[in-house]
Amino acid sequence: MPVVEIIARYRKHNMLTKEEITALLESENPQTTSLLRDEADRLRQEYVGNGIHLRALIEFSNYCIRNCAYCGIRRDNKKLPRYRMSPQEIIKTAAEAAEKGFLSVVLQSGDDLTYGPQVLAEVIRENQKNRYRCNPECG
Numbered sequence: 497m498p499v500v501e502i503i504a505r506y507r508k509h510n511m512l513t514k515e516e517i518t519a520l521l522e523s524e525n526p527q528t529t530s531l532l533r534d535e536a537d538r539l540r541q542e543y544v545g546n547g548i549h550l551r552a553l554i555e556f557s558n559y560c561i562r563n564c565a566y567c568g569i570r571r572d573n574k575k576l577p578r579y580r581m582s583p584q585e586i587i588k589t590a591a592e593a594a595e596k597g598f599l600s601v602v603l604q605s606g607d608d609l610t611y612g613p614q615v616l617a618e619v620i621r622e623n624q625k626n627r628y629r630c631n632p633e634c635g
């Protein structure tokens with residue numbers, strides 16, 4: 497399917513299939529890059545306009561089961577003091593960030609299996625009740 501049609505479909509349904517995403521990412525056509533850049537800019541304009549949008553970043557755990565060589569919180573770095581926040585602490589800290597004016601919160605951690613999908617879903621649901629955006633990033 498041509499890129500223009502994929503983007504048109506995205507605009508209409510607000511979703512893409514795995515095959516469409518793969519086609520966009522694998523394309524080496526400069527026109528595809530240009531169309532994707534334009535679409536990203538359109539979405540940025542729609543959601544945040546031209547203002548500077550600051551996000552609060554909450555590093556809720558520095559435990560990680562992975563061992564990426566470049567990363568300070570990799571599993572085998574035994575010198576690092578480790579910590580992890582409880583779900584309640586994460587929710588409370590995110591609420592404090594919202595009170596200070598941050599409109600979105602990035603929740604970041606290493607690949608810490610303590611937080612399963614249900615725990616993360618609960619944290620995100622609670623944050624959304626408080627009407628700010630929540631972007632989880634786990635290692």
Ligand code: SF4
Nearest residue numbers: 560562564567570635
């Ligand atoms: S936090 Fe991410 S980059 Fe660092 S070791 Fe874990 S998986 Fe690798």
